[in-house]
């Protein structure tokens with residue numbers, strides 16, 4: 187067990203740190219979280235900068251156009267980005283963390299050549315069309331149908347909770363191509379161009395008031411057969427590949443951000459005097475210890491992934507614990523705000539100094555509720571942990 | 582950076598597990614329930630296996646291993662519920678003649694009333710295994726003192742944990758100073774880490790017990806582990822165990838490699854989480870076993886009461902949280 191970084195890892199860190207110190211301070215101001223076209227422009231411009239500097243697709247293999255960094259270098263990368271307050275992946279999430287890696291592993295050479303470079307350069311944004319109104323946790327029961335017509339699939343159905351759909355160019359789409367046999371044996375993984383005729387996008391308003399995700403109505407949308415990733419009816423296996431990426435290192439950046447948030451809450455509690463209450467200190471200490479433990483667990487998972495080549499089952503344990511902890515940290519933030527948490531407009535601080543940051547904190551608190559739902563609910567994660575790790579019987 | 586257990590770490594753990602199941606099987610430990618003295622022969626076996634001397638330099642009769650390796654070993658001792666002040670005697674090895682070789686058994690107490698890191702219990706103190714202790718290290722923020730147990734006036738009481746005899750002590754006299762503030766902090770910290778490791782092993786053990794039972798106990802024509810209420814309890818047990826194990830290992834590494842972070846913060850947080858996990862998992866284990874869990878026969882309660890004995894001397898969750906909060 188060694189927590190020291192090697193010389194080459196430290197060299198990578200130093201190079202990245204000096205690049206970030208140069209570029210992050212001169213980035214344009216962050217757009218409003220509700221202005222999606224502006225968010226797309228900001229996030230993709232940042233992706234282009236990463237690309238030009240050689241940091242795009244840090245975790246993608248070299249043959250996919252990525253940097254092929256080791257899992258430990260990915261960790262250093264996330265640590266340094268957080269340290270420099272660099273932008274997050276934002277609208278590039280699905281392309282960089284789901285669709286891209288899936289195409290690297292499962293795509294044809296033509297698909298890799300067509301779809302991977304635009305993701306890395308920030309030219310194309312992806313969304314994920316998996317969930318349906320009647321197929322959420324039970325994803326395999328999805329019903330959006332694709333029927334083969336010559337060189338196309340003709341797709342009809344409804345998708346829901348599609349994040350960033352309004353600004354996406356491509357959609358990783360799961361469709362039903364067979365009703366025979368077990369339901370997960372009749373699913374196919376397609377790349378759907380978002381400008382194809384027959385797609386209607388209806389934004390959905392979230393509890394924080396933003397239009398984070400949308401409903402997609404697909405009416406006879408033609409998707410070329412050449413856009414099929416993996417064999418027909420083999421989409422479930424391809425999906426499992428995608429989801430294993432989602433539950434890997436995806437949350438590490440957010441963990442580090444949450445640590446930073448807790449430190450900020452400590453500073454403001456000190457300023458307001460709330461720190462003198464034992465209860466506030468105990469909550470900070472308890473959550474601080476849990477964040478430290480999760481950071482240790484993340485490094486353990488990454489060390490094991492280095493050894494075995496794939497993210498291990500520890501990722502479910504991490505996701506489960508972290509998503510609930512994030513909500514508790516946000517809750518402490520709200521409790522410290524007190525009445526100021528009743529306003530989503532920024533308020534001046536009591537001593538007339540810096541603004542309180544109450545608006546951002548309220549939004550963070552509301553958004554934290556989605557962490558135990560998105561990417562597999564906490565109940566589903568507990569089923570996974572119990573059945574796949576502990577070997578308990580299925581219901 | 583490689584935070585996985587190495588092959589050497591794994592074989593160390595395997596060896597210790599074999600020693601424990603061979604020499605300290607639970608059925609045999611349970612035959613001495615209610616005993617008032619420590620099994621000295623067993624203590625010598627632990628000493629010979631290097632449990633107390635592991636971190637001493639080879640020139641001092643040790644194995645020259647790190648705290649990380651010690652935490653792997655102590656997790657196995659915890660899993661097996663090996664009785665006695667194993668963590669205290671281990672951290673005393675470099676300071677008290679005869680501790681490393683098992684000739685002297687050493688206890689450890691925070692100076693009653695000391696509000697410092699961990700903030701130990703106040704008087705009157707309870708001291709475990711007093712009848713078998715040769716001396717006590719008493720720690721506060723300024724110093725480590727050595728108190729000979731002959732100077733203590735202890736009254737035997739029926740212990741909560743049937744495997745840890747208890748004494749009630751009204752007064753802890755001052756002893757000879759054997760270390761200054763830095764030594765006090767290091768001893769206190771290392772004791773937190775190794776006690777944390779014992780508690781990790783206990784949390785893992787009750788988690789394993791509950792999962793095994795959930796697979797075989799049938800109700801409504803299926804294993805109870807198929808019911809989500811039970812399944813999710815088991816999943817939470819694993820999550821707690823994995824988290825505190827990672828935390829204890831990281832704290833141990835921070836002791837060995839000071840450049841990687843604040844070892845006192847890591848030790849306090851890890852001990853706190855491990856104490857919580859050992860307690861919560863023992864409770865959940867009792868619940869998963871149903872009526873059987875409430876019987877003396879099923880050992881779940883031994884884990885519950887041992888966890889209480891160990892964590893009592895680490896300081897309350899609140900006191901440990903204060904240490905983390907101050908350093909976060």
Ligand SMILES: Cc1cc2nc3c(=O)[nH]c(=O)nc-3n(C[C@H](O)[C@H](O)[C@H](O)COP(=O)(O)OP(=O)(O)OC[C@H]3O[C@@H](n4cnc5c(N)ncnc54)[C@H](O)[C@@H]3O)c2cc1C
Pocket residue numbers: 313314315316317318319321322323324346347348349350398399556559560561562563564565566569809
């Ligand atoms: C912010 C956000 C972004 C999202 N982005 C996307 C996206 O881009 N693309 C996409 O395809 N999807 C996306 N999702 C959808 C997400 O994957 C689903 O919401 C999730 O899988 C749950 O499905 P559901 O909403 O239908 O809830 P349901 O499956 O209906 O669950 C409702 C409740 O029942 C519980 N439940 C269900 N089944 C079980 C069971 N077997 N055992 C115990 N409890 C159970 C659940 O835990 C939950 O509490 C997003 C969701 C959110 C919140």
